[in-house]
Amino acid sequence: xxVSLLQSHDSKGRLYIIGTGPGDxxxxxSRSLKALGEADCVIGNGFYLDLVEPMLAGKxxxxxxxxxxxxxxxxxxxLAEDRVVAMVSGGDAGVYGMASIVLEVAERSxxxxxxxxxxxxxxxxxAASRLGSPLSGDYVTMSLSDLLTPREEIERRLDLAFRMRVxxxxxxxxxxxxxHNLDEAIAIARxxxxxxxxxxxxxxxxxxxxxxLITTLGEFEGYFAFVDMHxxxxxxxxxxxxWRDENGAQGIITPRGYHRKYxx
Amino acid sequence: xxVSLLQSHDSKGRLYIIGTGPGDxxxxxSRSLKALGEADCVIGNGFYLDLVEPMLAGKxxxxxxxxxxxxxxxxxxxLAEDRVVAMVSGGDAGVYGMASIVLEVAERSxxxxxxxxxxxxxxxxxAASRLGSPLSGDYVTMSLSDLLTPREEIERRLDLAFRMRVxxxxxxxxxxxxxHNLDEAIAIARxxxxxxxxxxxxxxxxxxxxxxLITTLGEFEGYFAFVDMHxxxxxxxxxxxxWRDENGAQGIITPRGYHRKYxx
Numbered sequence: 001x002x003v004s005l006l007q008s009h010d011s012k013g014r015l016y017i018i019g020t021g022p023g024d025x026x027x028x029x030s031r032s033l034k035a036l037g038e039a040d041c042v043i044g045n046g047f048y049l050d051l052v053e054p055m056l057a058g059k060x061x062x063x064x065x066x067x068x069x070x071x072x073x074x075x076x077x078x079l080a081e082d083r084v085v086a087m088v089s090g091g092d093a094g095v096y097g098m099a100s101i102v103l104e105v106a107e108r109s110x111x112x113x114x115x116x117x118x119x120x121x122x123x124x125x126x127a128a129s130r131l132g133s134p135l136s137g138d139y140v141t142m143s144l145s146d147l148l149t150p151r152e153e154i155e156r157r158l159d160l161a162f163r164m165r166v167x168x169x170x171x172x173x174x175x176x177x178x179x180h181n182l183d184e185a186i187a188i189a190r191x192x193x194x195x196x197x198x199x200x201x202x203x204x205x206x207x208x209x210x211x212x213l214i215t216t217l218g219e220f221e222g223y224f225a226f227v228d229m230h231x232x233x234x235x236x237x238x239x240x241x242x243w244r245d246e247n248g249a250q251g252i253i254t255p256r257g258y259h260r261k262y263x264x
Numbered sequence: 265x266x267v268s269l270l271q272s273h274d275s276k277g278r279l280y281i282i283g284t285g286p287g288d289x290x291x292x293x294s295r296s297l298k299a300l301g302e303a304d305c306v307i308g309n310g311f312y313l314d315l316v317e318p319m320l321a322g323k324x325x326x327x328x329x330x331x332x333x334x335x336x337x338x339x340x341x342x343l344a345e346d347r348v349v350a351m352v353s354g355g356d357a358g359v360y361g362m363a364s365i366v367l368e369v370a371e372r373s374x375x376x377x378x379x380x381x382x383x384x385x386x387x388x389x390x391a392a393s394r395l396g397s398p399l400s401g402d403y404v405t406m407s408l409s410d411l412l413t414p415r416e417e418i419e420r421r422l423d424l425a426f427r428m429r430v431x432x433x434x435x436x437x438x439x440x441x442x443x444h445n446l447d448e449a450i451a452i453a454r455x456x457x458x459x460x461x462x463x464x465x466x467x468x469x470x471x472x473x474x475x476x477l478i479t480t481l482g483e484f485e486g487y488f489a490f491v492d493m494h495x496x497x498x499x500x501x502x503x504x505x506x507w508r509d510e511n512g513a514q515g516i517i518t519p520r521g522y523h524r525k526y527x528x
Contacts, residue, residue: 021293029385030297031290070526092385094392096520100400103517107507117393121293121356121383128358129383136364137413138406138421140428148521149401157402157428164404164424243371253367256360257412262334 015080015113017099019092019120022206023051027126032118039086043076044098048088051207069098073105080113092122096143096171124169127202127232130212132243132251134200134234138166144181145172151181158185162192166237167254173201174227182224182233186217189235193217198236200252201227214242214249279344279377281363283356283384286470287315291390296382303350307340308362312352315471333362337369344377356386360407360435388433391466391496394476396507396515398464398498402430408445409436415445422449426456431504431518434497437465438488446488446497450481453499457481462500464516465491478506478513 016035021027036042036055043062062079064072076087089097099117106115128135140161146154161168168189174182189197195218203211203226213226217235227233240254280299285291300306300319307326326343328336340351353361363381370379392399404425410418425432432453438446453461459482467475467490477490481499491497504518 024295026295026298027293027383029285029291029293031288033294034290070522092389092393094389094397094399096401099393100397100517100520101522103397103507103515104519104522107509107514107517110509117397119291119385119389119393121385122389125356125358125383125386125389129356129363129381133358133364133367133381135358137360138404139359140402140404140425142402148525157430160424160428161404164421166421243367245371245374250371251367253364253371255368256364258334258365258368260412 012084013080013082013113014084015076015102015115016084016086017093017102017115017117018086018088019094019097019118019122020048020051020088020090021121022091022123022126023204024206025052025054027121027206028052029118029120032120035116035118036086036088038084040083041079042086042088043072043079044088048090052088069101070105073098073102076102077106077109077111077113090123091126092120093117094119095122095141123171123205123232127205128169128234130202130205130210131200131214131234132253134167134198134236134240134252134254135169136254136256138164139237140164140166140168141171142168143171144185145175146178146181155184155188158188159191162189162235164237165193167240168235170233170235172229173231173233174224175229179224182227186220189217193235193238198240198242198252200234201231202234203228203231205232214252216242276348277344277346277377278348279340279366279379280348280350281357281366281379281381282350282352283358283361283382283386284312284315284352284354285385286355286387286390288470289316289318291385291470292316293382293384296384299380299382300350300352302348304347305343306350306352307336307343308352312354316352333365334369337362337366340366341370341373341375341377354387355390356384357381358383359386359405387435387469387496391469392498394466394469394474395464395478395498396517398431398462398500398504398516398518399433400518400520402428403501404428404430404432405435406432407435408449409439410442410445419448419452422452423455426453426499428501429457430501432499434499436493437495437497438491439493443488446491450484454481457499457502462504462506462516464498465495466498467492467495469496478516480506
């Protein structure tokens with residue numbers, strides 16, 4: 001069995017879809033850096049291109065805007081007919097990123113360009129590492145952006161997610177245009193989880209302006225203004241707790257259940 | 265605001281908790297490799313130590329067994345009192361890995377060892393990249409192991425997860441001791457999702473013995489024997505589809521919703 005999205009191809013053209021991770025080059029995999037190094041041409045949204053700026057010297061760089069994802073996918077596939085092209089996407093390109101739209105466009109157009117999706121550290125994982133270990137077991141990943149998913153559908157999923165009483169990670173938690181999406185999500189969480197449930201917000205993990213907030217579901221409302229589109233919000237599950245010592249809140253831990261089996 | 269789990273400390277001792285990613289060194293971050301390089305001593309389960317073997321030359325290596333996680337956490341914290349210690353954990357150490365138990369033991373013992381959790385590529389992300397883009401939007405991560413979570417609780421969560429009708433990623437899908445956990449999970453999935461729902465299994469992503477299977481929920485039963493503990497199983501959501509061309513199944517795509525906004 002051949003494990004590859006690469007198709008048989010007789011030219012040198014190929015397209016790498018690369019997750020940049022949180023934004024610090026040290027948090028990219030060697031495979032991602034190697035593929036970026038190989039590329040003749042790099043295409044992406046300006047924000048993510050700037051994060052990998054030291055890797056772009058001597059390459060053709062195609063900057064594309066937010067909201068132009070379909071055009072960007074078409075452009076990347078066209079360029080990759082006879083060149084090595086790297087498309088950059090924040091975090092992991094397969095999670096709220098560019099991988100699916102590129103594959104959709106390739107599928108519909110019958111493109112024969114060889115495509116490889118190269119994994120990256122998704123925001124849930126990078127942000128979690130700065131908070132301690134909030135995602136140790138089962139968890140749910142949700143985006144609050146209703147640009148591509150209808151709001152009623154997001155609310156339906158959130159209700160079920162919080163009923164699982166496992167940690168829920170919120171991507172795109174609060175945009176300037178729709179600050180109330182967060183308020184509504186938290187109202188749904190409070191139907192199913194106690195006010196003492198730990199909440200963590202990680203802003204700009206591993207990037208300039210890194211900041212974090214540790215609070216509880218009952219007190220979170222007072223901090224909504226802290227949350228922006230560069231933040232990831234963690235709502236704890238029923239076993240999640242805040243790890244405190246004499247210096248204050250050190251982090252958030254969701255135990256894996258060893259306490260049910262061992263004394264320590 | 266200081267973003268760190270590192271505590272004030274006057275000795276050189278510290279503990280890095282490092283995710284090895286899927287197992288190929290190329291899929292580790294530069295930060296992980298650097299921390300591993302810095303360590304005097306590396307501790308972990310034998311399987312994960314073997315995957316990073318080229319990085320272990322000249323270091324003290326402490327091999328620990330599966331099921332001895334609490335002892336391993338205590339040992340790592342003790343060694344890190346005055347040495348640089350790296351603990352390796354598969355995928356991302358924060359997801360079904362060693363980070364939480366180390367922080368729990370540190371919290372309970374009042375340890376003053378400086379701890380840093382370094383993110384890695386978790387199995388859901390590495391396996392997804394080999395299947396196409398199955399996790400493009402919201403998704404749920406579940407483990408079928410009932411060693412640390414009661415079986416009834418796993419079944420309760422699975423029922424809610426499949427009712428979300430988003431992709432569900434199953435870790436530890438089928439052990440030799442409990443092959444029926446997978447059968448039961450799939451029975452729950454079939455209560456809520458049609459038989460045409462795409463299913464992907466990625467075995468040993470980016471490691472020796474890499475293999476994949478693409479099927480549907482209705483036909484999956486015939487392939488249960490393919491699934492083992494080194495596999496990750498993806499059950500699609502209501503929008504997930506198999507990407508086929510004349511060469512057969514190329515992969516699995518969960519569209520992000522651009523088709524609702526654009527013609528392409």
